[in-house]
Amino acid sequence: MFEILDYLGKFHPVIIHLPIGALYLTFCLVLLEKFFKNSYTIPIRFGLLFSFVFAVLACLLGYFHSLGGEYSEDILDKHMWLGISTAFSIAVLLWAYKNSNYQKYFVPLFVFAIILLSITGYYGGSITYGKDYLKIPEFNEEVKIVKLDSINLYTQVIHPILDSKCVKCHNQNKLKGGLILDSKNSILKGGESGEILIAFKPASSH
Structure with missing residues (x-):
């Protein structure tokens, strides 16, 4: 039913x-x-x-x-x-x-x-x-070229990608598959199917 x-x-x-x-x-x-x-x-x-x-x-x-x-x-x-x-x-x-x-x-x-x-x-x-879907986008944002060893990889590279592509379906308000991707801790926690990211084990990660 x-x-x-x-x-x-x-x-x-x-x-x-x-x-x-x-x-x-x-x-x-x-x-x-x-x-x-x-x-x-x-x-x-x-x-x-x-x-x-x-x-x-x-x-x-x-x-x-x-x-x-x-x-x-x-x-x-x-x-x-x-x-x-x-x-x-x-x-x-x-x-x-x-x-x-x-x-x-x-x-x-x-x-x-x-x-x-x-x-x-x-x-x-x-x-x-997501709650910020009516937020006015920022135009003409300056593109900065930086050295890889001088940045926080998650904060400056991974999180922006997840935020623009994944978070709208995996956030605190929409728990698709029980998976939340809006923070590092939530990502490590995983969803209904278990962990999606296992440290130092890329073959076992999703």
Whole structure:
């Protein structure tokens, strides 16, 4: 049973983009309706309903995906509850849009839902790519040529490679294979399959 749920959970990253795109598009229609006095009642209702259905489905698949235990519970819990809150806020939007007595609250509620969705997406990205995935890269960084015997090989050579190529899947928030590669001690500790680096035994290392 777990294997089936785990397989279904792999569709979470695919499904999650449907309510995101639909909600942003619906928000654009709401703004057009408000400022240009055009009527988009049916598309807006459909957009909200579509967003809600797939947001709920994404939450369910996300829960299945989390059962693998590869992610940090702290950031995973934040992402999960924010996702559930976003789905609930879409349901409130759908109800408010249909109820004429609450039309004046509709746009502020929609703005709140968009903000909530964006924060949820940020945490989702942090789980997938690491917490610094939105960090602005440094351009035109000066390249220094140094002698090999004058540097710390791990700090200045190995760690930057791991940080750019491996850490996004093997960090404190995403424990793929139980392996963390963001520090020397974590690398030496290894993962679920045991040690990956054995000192002075390259043939036995992975």
